[in-house]
Amino acid sequence: QNGKKVFGKSSKPQKPMTAKDTPLVAVLMGSDSDLPKLSGGLDILAQFKVPYTTRVTSAHRTPKAMAQFAETAADRGIEVILAAAGGAAHLPGMVAAYTSLPVIGIPIKPSLGDGMDSVLSILNMPKGVPVATVSLNNGHNAALLAVRILGIKYPIMRERYEAFMVESEKGVLAKDSRMEE
Numbered sequence: 045q046n047g048k049k050v051f052g053k054s055s056k057p058q059k060p061m062t063a064k065d066t067p068l069v070a071v072l073m074g075s076d077s078d079l080p081k082l083s084g085g086l087d088i089l090a091q092f093k094v095p096y097t098t099r100v101t102s103a104h105r106t107p108k109a110m111a112q113f114a115e116t117a118a119d120r121g122i123e124v125i126l127a128a129a130g131g132a133a134h135l136p137g138m139v140a141a142y143t144s145l146p147v148i149g150i151p152i153k154p155s156l157g158d159g160m161d162s163v164l165s166i167l168n169m170p171k172g173v174p175v176a177t178v179s180l181n182n183g184h185n186a187a188l189l190a191v192r193i194l195g196i197k198y199p200i201m202r203e204r205y206e207a208f209m210v211e212s213e214k215g216v217l218a219k220d221s222r223m224e225e
C-alpha cells in the first residue's frame with residue numbers, strides 16, 4: 045500500500061483509525077453500577093484508539109431497548125459487542141440472540157457470592173448461541189480480544205496490537221532482569 049496505512053480492505057490509503065470515528069465497538073452493561081469494573085477495558089480501547097460507545101441496557105429492566113440495540117447494531121457499523129453483567133447475567137447471551145456480531149461477555153462480581161453465578165451464566169450458553177467469556181471483572185481482556193478481532197479487518201489495529209505485545213514482553217523481561225540483580 046505504498047507504505048501508507050490503510051483502513052479496512054479498501055485499496056485507497058485512508059486515515060488511521062481514531063477514537064473519534066464511528067463506533068466499531070459497543071460496550072454494554074446491565075447497570076451503571078458495572079461501570080467502575082469496566083474502567084480497565086475502556087482504558088484499553090482508548091489506548092488502541094478504538095472508536096467505541098458505552099450503553100446501559102438490561103436484559104431484565106429494559107428488554108425491548110436491549111433487543112432493539114442488538115438488532116440494529118451491525119447496521120450502525122458496530123463490529124464487536126462487549127456485554128457486562130453480574131449475578132443473573134443474561135445480558136451477553138440475550139444480546140447474542142439478537143445479533144450475529146461477535147459478543148464478548150464480561151462477568152461482573154455481584155454483591156452476594158463469589159461471582160461464579162455471573163461466570164457460569166455467561167459461559168454456559170446453549171449450543172448455537174456462542175458468547176466469548178472472559179474472567180470475572182476482566183474488561184481488560186475483553187477489550188484486548190475486541191482489538192484482535194478488529195485486527196482481522198483493520199491492519200492498523202493489528203499493527204497496534206503487535207506493538208503492544210512487544211512492549212508487554214519488554215516489560216516482563218525488564219522485571220525479570222531486575223530480579224536477577
Ligand code: RP5
Pocket residue numbers: 073074075076077078102128129130131132152154
Ligand atoms: C445486573 O445486575 C447488572 O449487570 C449488575 O451487575 C447487577 C446489579 O445491578 P444493580 O442492582 O447494581 O443496578 O443486571
